[in-house]
Amino acid sequence: xxxxxxxxxxxxxxxxxxxxxxREHLIRGRxxxxxxxxxxxxxxxxxxSKVKGSYGRRLAEAG
Amino acid sequence: xxxxFPALLVSLLVLPGIILRYSYARGPWGWASPTSMRRVSExxxxxxxxxxxxxxxxxxxxxxxxxxxxxxxxxxxLVGDFGDGRHLDRVVSSVAGHYPGVAGxxxxxxxxxAVAGNLGHRVxxxxxxxxxxxxxxxxNYWFYMLTGEVLDFRENAAEGRAVDGVYVSAVVDHASGSxxxxxxxxxxxxxxxxxxDTIVLxxxxxxxxxxxxxxxxxxxxxxxxxxxERYYDxxxxxxxxxxPEIRTLNLDYFAVTxxxxxxxxxxxxxxxx
Numbered sequence: 001x002x003x004x005x006x007x008x009x010x011x012x013x014x015x016x017x018x019x020x021x022x023r024e025h026l027i028r029g030r031x032x033x034x035x036x037x038x039x040x041x042x043x044x045x046x047x048x049s050k051v052k053g054s055y056g057r058r059l060a061e062a063g
Numbered sequence: 064x065x066x067x068f069p070a071l072l073v074s075l076l077v078l079p080g081i082i083l084r085y086s087y088a089r090g091p092w093g094w095a096s097p098t099s100m101r102r103v104s105e106x107x108x109x110x111x112x113x114x115x116x117x118x119x120x121x122x123x124x125x126x127x128x129x130x131x132x133x134x135x136x137x138x139x140x141l142v143g144d145f146g147d148g149r150h151l152d153r154v155v156s157s158v159a160g161h162y163p164g165v166a167g168x169x170x171x172x173x174x175x176x177a178v179a180g181n182l183g184h185r186v187x188x189x190x191x192x193x194x195x196x197x198x199x200x201x202x203n204y205w206f207y208m209l210t211g212e213v214l215d216f217r218e219n220a221a222e223g224r225a226v227d228g229v230y231v232s233a234v235v236d237h238a239s240g241s242x243x244x245x246x247x248x249x250x251x252x253x254x255x256x257x258x259x260d261t262i263v264l265x266x267x268x269x270x271x272x273x274x275x276x277x278x279x280x281x282x283x284x285x286x287x288x289x290x291x292e293r294y295y296d297x298x299x300x301x302x303x304x305x306x307p308e309i310r311t312l313n314l315d316y317f318a319v320t321x322x323x324x325x326x327x328x329x330x331x332x333x334x335x336x
Contacts, residue, residue: 003248003263004210006227008319013247019266020290022319026230027245027268027291029315033322045230045317 012036069143075169076141079121079176080114081106086180088201088257090188098203098257113176121172130164133157191215205259209251211316230315231264234272235308241272245294246302259306267302268294 005013012018018036025032025043034041084106089098125132136157139150158165186192192199194215200207207213211226229248234241246264254260270293 001250001263002206002210003250004212004226004229005247005249005265006225006319008321009227009247012319013266023266023268024290026247026315026317027294034319040322042320042322043317044320045315 008041012041069141072137072140076118076137077107077110077114078169079117079172080112081110082173083113083117083176083180084109086177087183088180090184091181098201098206098253117172117176121168121175125168132164132168133161203253203257205251205253208314209248209262214316225318226316227319228317230317231262231304232313232315233262233304234310234312235304236310241310242269243272244269244297244302244304246297249301261306262304262309264302264304265300267297267299269297270294 012022012034015036018034018041021032021034022043025034026045029045031042031044034043122132122134136154139154140158187199193201194212195217197218204213207216209229211229213219214226231244231246231248233244235244236242244264244267246267248262249265250263252260252263270291274293
């Protein structure tokens with residue numbers, strides 16, 4: 001699998017409740033927290049916006 | 064001598080350069096790494112250039128080992144002009160008499176080119192040279208985009224933030240209307256030309272595109288929140304989106320970090336798991 005899925009994310013995806021929490025944050029595109037096994041994980045979305053600008057343009061140009 | 068033989072000989076001589084380029088661009092089998100394939104004409108031009116260098120190096124090496132390859136005979140074969148047969152006997156005897164040597168030279172050069180290409184690919188990836196400079200960057204933007212490695216590029220002034228996942232939103236048209244498919248990138252594949260072929264999503268969900276709305280949404284809090292009713296699950300472990308069917312694509316890079324101390328929370332906090 002070439003996609004980047006960290007061990008932490010993998011464990012969240014295996015937990016149905018945590019996965020639902022994560023999904024709601026991702027759908028809304030907002031930072032938040034996920035509770036799993038008594039631990040709290042911070043979800044930070046859009047770690048950078050600069051990249052989208054330059055690379056998005058290049059991809060659009062490439063079709 | 065007919066026209067086909069010099070063409071065949073040229074192919075045999077250029078092949079090491081093409082093998083080097085190909086193995087460098089693709090990397091080792093099973094290696095999660097960018098692949099970049101250019102057009103055949105471009106590859107051929109690179110192949111000729113690299114083949115010249117490889118032959119120069121390989122000829123020098125075999126001479127050091129005590130062999131004396133007949134380069135002049137090879138050029139005569141390439142040109143196909145034997146001066147009314149004056150050089151024909153010499154060329155025929157040179158090739159026929161040293162056939163195992165000629166075959167060994169070519170086969171060993173092909174193998175060396177494949178190994179060198181793979182090693183070059185590994186070195187560039189291990190040392191992250193493709194992140195540092197465009198010179199070493201593989202011609203495959205999709206790989207860098209879909210793995211989040213694009214954030215590590217020096218010109219993008221990476222903020223040192225680790226990416227734990229890539230969240231994709233893709234618009235796909237169906238007969239019943241357009242749908243927004245969303246999920247976390249698990250894998251992706253390329254076609255023979257190196258273009259994006261499929262994106263494999265995990266935790267995939269979708270909704271109709273017409274259900275767009277301005278959503279202020281509740282403030283973030285710990286634990287389960289009200290699910291967005293517009294979306295529904297797509298059953299199955301993975302969803303495969305075919306690239307030609309994707310109309311537009313949006314990527315969100317996100318990080319998940321363990322919080323030792325939870326900040327003051329908003330109203331309606333829910334710490335259930």
